[in-house]
Amino acid sequence: MQDIDIADLKRITEVIFQKYRYDFRNYAMSSFKRRVLRILELKKLNVDGLIKKLTDNPGFIYEFLDELTVNVTEMFRDPGFWRILREEIIPGIMLNHKQFKIWHAGCSSGEEVVSMAILLKEMGIHQDVTIIASDLDTNIIERAKAATYSLKSMELNEKNYIRFQGTKSLKDYYKEENGNAAFDKNLLMNVSFRKHDLVMGEVFNKFDLILCRNVMIYFNQTLQNEVLKKFHESLFRYGYLAIGSKESLIWCDYASRFIVVNNEEKVYKKIKD
Amino acid sequence: MNKFNLDNSYKAVVIGGSAGSFQGMIKILSQLPKNFPLPIIMALHRLKHVRHGFVEALSLKSVSPVTEPYDKESIKKGGIYLAPANYHMSVELGNYFAMSTEEMVNNSRPAIDITLGTCAYVYKDKLIGILLSGANKDGALGMKHISERGGLTIVQEPSECMIDTMPKAALAVTKIDHVLKVDQIVEFFKELDKQYK
Structure with a gap:
């Protein structure tokens, strides 16, 4: 397998930034490097070949993004x-608002969005919640909209659902179609999918709950800080932000405007504007 | 001249292990010299969906507590770190951890190759890599990277391993400096510790 150095990665991120206005310059180095190496291998390219393709072939950027993002x-x-969401966080939001808004930032193939819809349905409040699910990668958004997953992956999903202690069986929410599990489209009734780049994108709405789990781990601390600032702006006061179990906000400047409401599951609450 | 020809230039120790490595790991951690000067970074195969119990079990016997670091947490001298469940754990230039949820590597997440490989990249010849008992080939490529960048490589003596696939795979792909039993690895740590006193 070929190796690439920091200078190569810089050349690649510069071309992408100049030509397409996606900014990977502050991505965490080791995972970004692995993703680029993976693309080089998949597409049978070397660094110069990749740069040429990115420069000459504008359509290629979408393929590149699809492989680069971790899905x-x-x-x-x-x-x-x-x-915790079902028993503490969502009841906490409902104390103040009957209707509320959730943002899945970096929704990938949509498993988290479908999980949320099932949770809300089982709480009997599905119709009261507006959900926005966004991702950088347009191909993955199409997959999220389809809400269709391999039956093989359902074994693990079913196990997780049982440990979540849902009120039904996960099977009640999907039909088997051509070796896949196709989820009931009504689950996504209140979901708007949109292409959005956390790094370059503007703040576009205000939310009561933002889920951004295991997305910011691909950013360096500078970028984590910038994105947290956008989340802060996108939350109503006393709104919640959920991140991955091994992520932490403590080194971000904006951390002082949040309190930890659940340290084990990494749920934060905005307390200051 | 000491037995393992060590000096005080090392910056970190990274350890990989899988099936059959738990007892050996416990023995090493329980007999570690007090105030051991280097970070010990462990990538051990574990159940993907059991977040609790493993780090507590290791900590119980360890001379100092073992933690599962957070993404972007700084690596401290003398810290003992375990890759958390269902994340790959990398070390970054700047001496901190980074987590990822990328595809499994060698059917594993955490994958030993990722932790070892990124440690090799960051610490170069200032790294000691140790591979213990295990039932697959994860870690072999990581040991190769450590060796190629001038680090010191140790595998557990295959005859002592519950399952010897992992150390044997490393021996097959790269130069291994020492093949040691767990008791000798314990001695190795004591010898290494002396270089820093």
């Missing part, structure tokens, strides 16, 4: 987190 996820990942 490995599960339904009800960390069941304990989903129990």
